[in-house]
Amino acid sequence: MTNSASADQAEQVAGVEVGEARITIPGMSEEGENLATAHEETEHSHGGLGESTVKAKSGGSRADRTTSLNVADFAVPTGREEEWRFSPLKKLGRVLSDAATQTPVTLKVRNTATGVTHGELALAQSPRGTVFLAADRAAVVGYSQTQTADHIKVAANTELSEPIFLDITGEAAGHRANGHIVLEAGNHSKAVFVMEHRGSADANLNVEVIVRDGADVTVVSLQRWDEDAVHVGQQDAEVGRDAKYKHVSITLGGEVVRLNSNVRYSAEGGEASMYGLYFADAGQHLEHRSFVDHNSPRNSSNVLYKGALQGQDARTVWVGDVLIRKAAEGTDSYEKNQNLILTDGARADSIPNLEIETGLIEGAGHASSTGRFDENHLFYLMARGIPEKEARQLVVRGFLNEIVQAIGVESIEDTVQQDLENELKIAGF
Amino acid sequence: MSTLAIKDLHVSIETEQGSKEILKGVTLTIKSGEIHAIMGPNGSGKSTLASTIAGHPRYKVTSGTITLDDLDVLEMSVDERARAGLFLAMQYPVEVPGVTMTNFLRTAKTAIDGEAPKLRTWAKDVRGAMEKLKIDADFANRNVNEGFSGGEKKRVEILQMELFRPKFAVLDETDSGLDIDALRVVSDGVNRAHSENDMGTLLITHYTRILNYITPQFVHVFVDGRVAEQGGPELADELEANGYDRFLAPAQA
Ligand SMILES: Nc1ncnc2c1ncn2[C@@H]1O[C@H](COP(=O)(O)OP(=O)(O)O)[C@@H](O)[C@H]1O
Ligand SMILES: [Mg+2]
Numbered sequence: 001m002t003n004s005a006s007a008d009q010a011e012q013v014a015g016v017e018v019g020e021a022r023i024t025i026p027g028m029s030e031e032g033e034n035l036a037t038a039h040e041e042t043e044h045s046h047g048g049l050g051e052s053t054v055k056a057k058s059g060g061s062r063a064d065r066t067t068s069l070n071v072a073d074f075a076v077p078t079g080r081e082e083e084w085r086f087s088p089l090k091k092l093g094r095v096l097s098d099a100a101t102q103t104p105v106t107l108k109v110r111n112t113a114t115g116v117t118h119g120e121l122a123l124a125q126s127p128r129g130t131v132f133l134a135a136d137r138a139a140v141v142g143y144s145q146t147q148t149a150d151h152i153k154v155a156a157n158t159e160l161s162e163p164i165f166l167d168i169t170g171e172a173a174g175h176r177a178n179g180h181i182v183l184e185a186g187n188h189s190k191a192v193f194v195m196e197h198r199g200s201a202d203a204n205l206n207v208e209v210i211v212r213d214g215a216d217v218t219v220v221s222l223q224r225w226d227e228d229a230v231h232v233g234q235q236d237a238e239v240g241r242d243a244k245y246k247h248v249s250i251t252l253g254g255e256v257v258r259l260n261s262n263v264r265y266s267a268e269g270g271e272a273s274m275y276g277l278y279f280a281d282a283g284q285h286l287e288h289r290s291f292v293d294h295n296s297p298r299n300s301s302n303v304l305y306k307g308a309l310q311g312q313d314a315r316t317v318w319v320g321d322v323l324i325r326k327a328a329e330g331t332d333s334y335e336k337n338q339n340l341i342l343t344d345g346a347r348a349d350s351i352p353n354l355e356i357e358t359g360l361i362e363g364a365g366h367a368s369s370t371g372r373f374d375e376n377h378l379f380y381l382m383a384r385g386i387p388e389k390e391a392r393q394l395v396v397r398g399f400l401n402e403i404v405q406a407i408g409v410e411s412i413e414d415t416v417q418q419d420l421e422n423e424l425k426i427a428g429f
Numbered sequence: 430m431s432t433l434a435i436k437d438l439h440v441s442i443e444t445e446q447g448s449k450e451i452l453k454g455v456t457l458t459i460k461s462g463e464i465h466a467i468m469g470p471n472g473s474g475k476s477t478l479a480s481t482i483a484g485h486p487r488y489k490v491t492s493g494t495i496t497l498d499d500l501d502v503l504e505m506s507v508d509e510r511a512r513a514g515l516f517l518a519m520q521y522p523v524e525v526p527g528v529t530m531t532n533f534l535r536t537a538k539t540a541i542d543g544e545a546p547k548l549r550t551w552a553k554d555v556r557g558a559m560e561k562l563k564i565d566a567d568f569a570n571r572n573v574n575e576g577f578s579g580g581e582k583k584r585v586e587i588l589q590m591e592l593f594r595p596k597f598a599v600l601d602e603t604d605s606g607l608d609i610d611a612l613r614v615v616s617d618g619v620n621r622a623h624s625e626n627d628m629g630t631l632l633i634t635h636y637t638r639i640l641n642y643i644t645p646q647f648v649h650v651f652v653d654g655r656v657a658e659q660g661g662p663e664l665a666d667e668l669e670a671n672g673y674d675r676f677l678a679p680a681q682a
Contacts, residue, residue, distance in 0.1 A: 375486065380523035380573075383483050384537035384589065385511035394536065398527025398572070405527070 061355060062291065062323045067133040071098055071144050074137040083136050086317040086349055088285050091256045094176060095204045095232045098141045103172035105179055105201055107150055110165040115158030115189075121149040121182055128182050131238040132208035135260065135291075139234035142178050142204035149180035152193070156186030156212070163192035163220075163409050170201030173228045177201040181208075187240075188214040194412060195219070198253075200226040209237035211245045213267065218246040220407055221261075224419070225254035227284075234260040239299070241267035248407050249288060249305075251278040252419050256285045263301065264293035273302045276318070277403035277416075279423045280346065282311030290335070291321040294328035300362075303335035306403050308396070309346035310427040316348045324356045324364060332362035339370040340399055342427045396429055431498050431514070433459045433482075433597045433629060438493035440474075440481050451477045453654035454493070457631075459597060464623065464630045466640060466665060469651030470673045475633045476520055478651075479601040482631075483517040484510050497596070512541050514596030518586035518603045520633075525573040530585070531555075533573045534592060541593050558591045561621075563614050579606040587618040597629040598622065604639035616642030637669040652676045 060082065066073055076096060077084040089096070109118050121128040128149050134140035152164060170177060185191050195207070203225075211217045217237075225231060231254050239245045251257050263272040278286040292301040307316045318337040339348035352366035373395060381391035400420055407413050440452035451474045459465050469475055481488045482495060484507040495502040497513055505513065525533070534555060539545045546554075559566065562584045574582050583603050590598050600619065604612055616639060622628045632643060640662070648664040649656045650673070657676045658664065 376523045377525050379483075379485055379507060380519070380525060381528075381533070381537075382507040383511055383517055383519075384533075384593070385508050385540040386537055387508050387540065388506070390536065390540070391508070394528050394533070395525065398525055401527035 062293075062321045062353065063325070063355070065135055067135050068140065069129060069132075069134055069143060071140050074134070074140050077137055083289070086319075087258055087287060088256055091230060091285070092138070092232065092258065094174075094202045095230055096137050096141065098145065099176050100145055101176055101178045103175040103177060103201065105177045105199070105203060105205065106169045106171060107179070107181070108167040108169075109150075109152060110167065111160070111162055113158075113160055113162065115155040116160070116164060117153045117155075119151045119153070121151045123147060127151075127184060127210055128180070128208070130208075131210050132180075132206060132234070132236045134206075135234060135262070138204060138232040138258070139206055139260070142206050142232070142234075143180060145178040145204070146180040146206075149182055151182045151184065153184040154186055154189045154191045157188050158186065159190040160192070163194045166193060166195045168195055168197045168205070170197070170199035170203055170225065170229055173200035173226070175201055177203045177205070179203070179205040181205070182210070183207065183217075183219065184210040185212060185215040185217045187212045190216040192218040192409060193220065194222065194409060196222040196224060197231065198224050198226070200229040201231075203229065203231045203233070205231065205233045207233065207235040209235065209245070209247075211237060211239045211243045211270075213240035214242050215240060216244040218248070218408060220248045220250070220409065220412060221259070222412070222416070223249070223251040223254055223257050223259075225257070227253065227255060229254040231257045231259070233258075234262065236262045237264075237272070239263060239265045239270035239272050242269035243271075245270070245272045246406070246408075247272075247274045248403070249274075249276040249278075250403070250407070250416055251276070251286050251288070252416075252423065254284070254286070256287075258285075258287040258289075260289045260291065262291040262293070265296045265299045268296060268298040270299040272300070273406075274304075275403050275406045276305035276307075277400060278305075278307045278316055279400075279420065280307065280309045280311075280314040280316045281423070281426065282345075283313050285315045285317075287317040289317075289319045289321070292323070292333060292335070294322070294324040294331045294333060297328055298330035299328070300332040301335075302333070304403070304406075305337045306399065307337075307339040307348060308342060308400060308423070309339065309348055310342040310423075312345040314346040318349070319351045319353065320366070321353045322355070322364065322366070324354075324358060324361060326357040329358055329360040330362055331364065334363070334365045336367040338368070338399070340396065341370065341372055342396070342429070393424075393429055396424065431461045431596045431629065432496075433515075434494070434496045435478075435482075436494045438478075438481070438495065439491045440477055441489050441491050442477075442487055443489070448489075450491070451488075451654050452481070455655055457649065457656065459629045459631060461596065461629045462623070462627045463647065464632060464643060464645040465647045465649060466632045466634060466645035467649045467651050468634055468637070468665065468668055470677065471635065473651045474654040475651055476601055477654075479517055479520075479599045479631075479633060482510075482515060482599055483507060508540065511593075511595075512543075516590050516593060516595035516598040518583070518590060518598060518600045520601040520605070522574050522582040522586055524575045526575060528573050529569070530571055530573055531569045534589070537589070538592060554592065558588055561614075562588050562591075562618055564588060580608065580611045583607060583615060584611065587615050591618055591622055594622070594626050595628060597631070599631040599633065601633045602635060604634050604636065612639060613642060619643055637665050640665050650676055
């Protein structure tokens with residue numbers, strides 16, 4: 001077997017609750033591993049030459065999901081649909097209607113380096129809509145209700161040393177705002193885009209990311225909305241030949257946020273990683289859905305979302321779809337979601353859906369865990385003299401830090417860290 | 430001179446089938462500067478003893494005592510025990526994501542000493558100790574145990590033992606999974622702590638191999654949750670030659 005075999009072995013004896021606690025040592029026996037206490041955790045690996053496995057799914061196949069740019073193809077959801085069953089539709093009604101913008105969000109683009117241009121694209125004007133394929137009602141109405149999209153383009157062979165910051169501000173709470181942004185990175189270019197959402201609106205904002213061959217693109221989407229903001233969005237990317245794409249979604253603010261982050265590939269040799277970090281307080285609903293469509297051979301993907309929850313009715317949802325199509329031989333993919341529940345009254349749903357239509361893959365695995373502190377992490381730190389309170393602080397910061405470290409933009413990492421500190425103060429960490 | 434005394438220790442764990450007694454009356458006294466080897470077959474309760482000394486919440490002491498000089502160890506929390514000078518090198522060191530080794534070592538050292546170590550000398554001490562244990566310098570920037578190989582994890586346990594200078598160290602199969610070079614490096618670390626800090630050592634091992642590098646004054650054979658026989662180093666030689674059969678047979682009768 002391949003990578004997945006050893007990953008499997010390491011994962012299955014894993015620790016408790018939040019745990020990526022691989023307390024085993026590869027190659028050694030597992031006796032003694034039962035230090036771990038009972039936990040809700042599922043981890044699986046699939047793959048290896050000649051093995052064909054199809055994971056049972058909670059809904060229909062992702063391959064059968066409607067995608068279209070035509071509003072008529074999507075009914076208004078009732079809440080029974082697989083893709084809507086976790087969402088607070090009442091609060092989302094205002095962004096699901098086929099309605100025009102009342103007060104637009106403002107977009108300020110910072111970075112005037114040569115090779116970066118900011119233009120506009122009408123509804124059917126290429127490359128708009130070449131990558132984006134609305135996969136639900138929210139996305140399709142947002143798309144078609146945005147007459148003019150913003151187009152930020154990095155010319156081929158341009159390597160930017162500084163990120164392009166897109167400051168997106170909601171100007172009126174309760175006012176509908178539709179928007180569409182096309183981020184295009186030319187062949188062999190290198191760029192980091194940071195979209196930072198602040199203020200308040202009923203925002204329906206979609207993004208499409210075109211990662212041309214050999215390009216290296218990072219998109220950071222920061223949700224720092226005011227507490228009455230509603231935000232739905234679909235952020236689609238297509239990864240070119242031998243290109244690299246990293247998507248990081250950080251959601252801290254907003255009353256209801258529901259984001260779909262999707263990746264597919266236009267050729268071979270592409271690498272995609274999608275990270276997410278969300279911190280839900282009392283009454284917040286933060287929902288993240290990722291979909292990796294392994295539609296062509298020999299590409300890799302890695303998805304890691306982490307969440308923390310505190311307070312009454314703090315609610316998070318993660319649904320991670322990975323579809324390895326028949327054609328996608330040589331795929332290597334992994335996805336994981338971990339949620340740390342800090343107080344009573346919070347609820348996290350975590351659903352990995354892995355569908356594999358070919359046995360000829362390098363590996364495919366998924367893991368999901370939701371729970372309170374990992375007793376083994378605490379024990380290890382305390383066994384080194386660190387008092388319990390401090391050990392908890394280290395563990396929770398460490399847990400969240402893994403994603404912060406993935407952002408890769410120092411100024412953003414610092415401010416996110418500060419925000420997390422403020423969040424942690426609420427529950428007394 | 431300190432004494433770690435374990436008297437008639439009974440320990441149970443809660444399983445799905447109810448409570449299960451694992452240690453059935455363990456008595457053992459270790460003084461500063463002494464090296465005791467505990468040898469026994471898999472499942473005999475060696476790790477249970479080690480984890481109980483460290484205070485793992487999973488293990489319930491139903492009777493017996495553990496004292497460190499005049500301190501009642503069983504009354505102490507896990508961190509208090511460590512600060513009192515007990516150290517456990519774990520059989521399976523835990524990965525702690527997102528917490529760097531540097532941060533972890535400094536935080537632990539500060540907790541154990543009750544004050545932050547002097548910045549300049551501490552960095553030097555850490556580097557020096559890592560060099561001696563042949564741990565790559567960039568491990569300092571990595572997260573605690575994350576992605577370390579089996580041997581690396583064991584070396585990092587010994588690194589902590591050297592930096593934290595405990596009165597007593599329990600080494601739970603630190604030798605398992607080490608190649609001969611790593612075994613030598615790790616043994617040197619234990620011998621250093623022994624001679625420099627007069628550390629008392631409880632060396633838990635399944636094999637006699639490590640006893641070529643660390644010489645115990647006392648050997649205890651552990652079977653079915655208790656000490657079945659004790660002696661000097663010659664007992665280890667006998668185990669090397671004959672295995673555990675002699676001790677297992679009566680237990681099964
Ligand atoms: N957490 C646990 N859950 C269930 N059984 C356990 C647990 N820890 C230890 N045991 C059992 O207790 C016995 C002693 O285990 P352990 O102390 O690990 O032995 P050793 O270290 O000597 O191999 C074994 O039968 C083991 O299966
Ligand atoms: Mg053991």
